Amino acid sequence: MKIHRKKRLINVLLLSLLSGAGILMVLYALNSNLDYFFTPSELLAEEVPSNRRVKVGGMVQEGSVRREDSIISFTITDYSKTIDVSYTGIVPDLFKEGSGVVVLGYLNDGKVDAEKVLAKHDENYMPPALQDK
Amino acid sequence: MSKFAFSSISDVMNMDGHGIYVWIVFALFFIALSTSFFIFNLLIKKYQKRIK
Amino acid sequence: MLREILIIVIKKFIHQFASPKTYFYQVNRLYPWLLYISISIYISAIIWGLFFTPKDFVQGHSYRIIYFHVPASFVAQSLYAAMAISSAVFLIWRVKLAAYLARSIAPVGAMVTFIALVSGSIWGIPTWGTWWEWDARITSTLILFIMYLGLISLHNSFNNFDKADKLFSYLAIIGFVQIPIIKKSVDWWSSLHQPASITISDKPSIDPSMLYPLFMAMIGFAGLVACIVILSSKVQIYIREKNKNWVKDYV
Numbered sequence: 001m002k003i004h005r006k007k008r009l010i011n012v013l014l015l016s017l018l019s020g021a022g023i024l025m026v027l028y029a030l031n032s033n034l035d036y037f038f039t040p041s042e043l044l045a046e047e048v049p050s051n052r053r054v055k056v057g058g059m060v061q062e063g064s065v066r067r068e069d070s071i072i073s074f075t076i077t078d079y080s081k082t083i084d085v086s087y088t089g090i091v092p093d094l095f096k097e098g099s100g101v102v103v104l105g106y107l108n109d110g111k112v113d114a115e116k117v118l119a120k121h122d123e124n125y126m127p128p129a130l131q132d133k
Numbered sequence: 134m135s136k137f138a139f140s141s142i143s144d145v146m147n148m149d150g151h152g153i154y155v156w157i158v159f160a161l162f163f164i165a166l167s168t169s170f171f172i173f174n175l176l177i178k179k180y181q182k183r184i185k
Numbered sequence: 186m187l188r189e190i191l192i193i194v195i196k197k198f199i200h201q202f203a204s205p206k207t208y209f210y211q212v213n214r215l216y217p218w219l220l221y222i223s224i225s226i227y228i229s230a231i232i233w234g235l236f237f238t239p240k241d242f243v244q245g246h247s248y249r250i251i252y253f254h255v256p257a258s259f260v261a262q263s264l265y266a267a268m269a270i271s272s273a274v275f276l277i278w279r280v281k282l283a284a285y286l287a288r289s290i291a292p293v294g295a296m297v298t299f300i301a302l303v304s305g306s307i308w309g310i311p312t313w314g315t316w317w318e319w320d321a322r323i324t325s326t327l328i329l330f331i332m333y334l335g336l337i338s339l340h341n342s343f344n345n346f347d348k349a350d351k352l353f354s355y356l357a358i359i360g361f362v363q364i365p366i367i368k369k370s371v372d373w374w375s376s377l378h379q380p381a382s383i384t385i386s387d388k389p390s391i392d393p394s395m396l397y398p399l400f401m402a403m404i405g406f407a408g409l410v411a412c413i414v415i416l417s418s419k420v421q422i423y424i425r426e427k428n429k430n431w432v433k434d435y436v
Contacts, residue, residue: 092314
């Protein structure tokens with residue numbers, strides 16, 4: 001390889017290495033800020049002021065969903081800690097006991113008053129006939 | 134290949150209420166792809182004319 | 186002796202292929218084949234996926250958007266990788282054709298990223314219950330879209346093509362770090378978007394009856410997008426080489 005080409009190759013490699021390292025450092029510094037939601041354990045581990053909006057995600061605990069009029073209450077679990085949620089409104093079709101959920105709302109006395117309830121599904125796709133297997 | 138997943142034409146359009154989303158995305162892709170082909174062919178013609 | 190001949194042959198081959206003229210004629214021959222094969226693969230994949238696959242046990246029929254959304258997202262990221270590689274080839278070997286290619290991929294990449302974002306948004310309404318959330322995957326894909334647009338407008342803002350190509354290429358290479366971040370965004374941070382269903386290391390978490398048409402749709406869509414890139418690169422060649430004799434002769 002000719003000298004000037006080698007020089008340019010090294011330049012390009014150096015450039016990509018440096019930008020990669022720079023971005024990694026930024027991401028490392030931002031790390032938890034890029035999380036879309038907290039798990040119940042993470043949320044309960046720190047003091048959250050009641051006027052701050054939080055996003056909590058996890059699984060809807062089996063047998064925890066209760067509906068009274070238009071209010072729906074349920075428990076989010078990450079299989080170590082749980083947090084109770086109450087919500088007024090319509091939940092998405094995919095909202096079910098035992099499946100993923102993310103709620104946005106305010107924390108009051110260890111309970112979340114939700115403004116928004118989103119369903120989170122996993123990466124598995126299969127026909128209904130196979131799900132019992 | 135599995136069998137046809139719907140029982141009627143209206144079933145195909147409706148898809149248990151999700152048809153609207155599926156068909157909007159279908160239309161989006163159809164329009165985006167065909168306009169891309171159209172625009173680039175138009176540009177090729179335009180620059181060919183300019184060279185002439 | 187044999188080695189030297191081989192090197193000369195390889196050099197000549199690279200040299201020839203790197204010439205816009207050879208590229209232009211080769212691509213003209215290839216284009217109709219690629220177009221008709223890709224169209225037939227893509228249309229059969231979509232018919233198979235939309236009508237002849239069972240519905241999903243969680244998402245019902247709305248999961249069928251996967252046959253549009255996943256190929257588009259995959260191609261949006263692959264196009265950026267292709268653009269960064271072309272840029273590197275241009276910067277190291279000063280192959281002009283590579284710069285043309287990199288520049289011609291950008292608008293196609295922007296279009297594909299846009300439809301990936303919109304189809305994802307529409308898919309989010311019946312499943313997640315929202316059309317937009319600032320989670321890591323969605324946000325990083327939006328940044329990819331903005332990067333494509335930024336590179337295009339940067340290139341257009343120069344009068345001098347050589348300067349524009351160089352700056353474009355450097356920035357395209359710097360921006361490449363975005364691609365692994367998009368890929369890994371669903372693993373590194375908690376997100377609303379689910380983790381990848383198809384990975385290199387693990388068995389796909391999609392039932393085979395749904396997976397085969399998805400693979401077909403990915404191949405067909407990639408082929409169609411390659412056709413659009415070919416058209417776009419022809420536009421670039423017409424713009425940049427308008428004074429060359431072979432272009433005048435061809436036209």
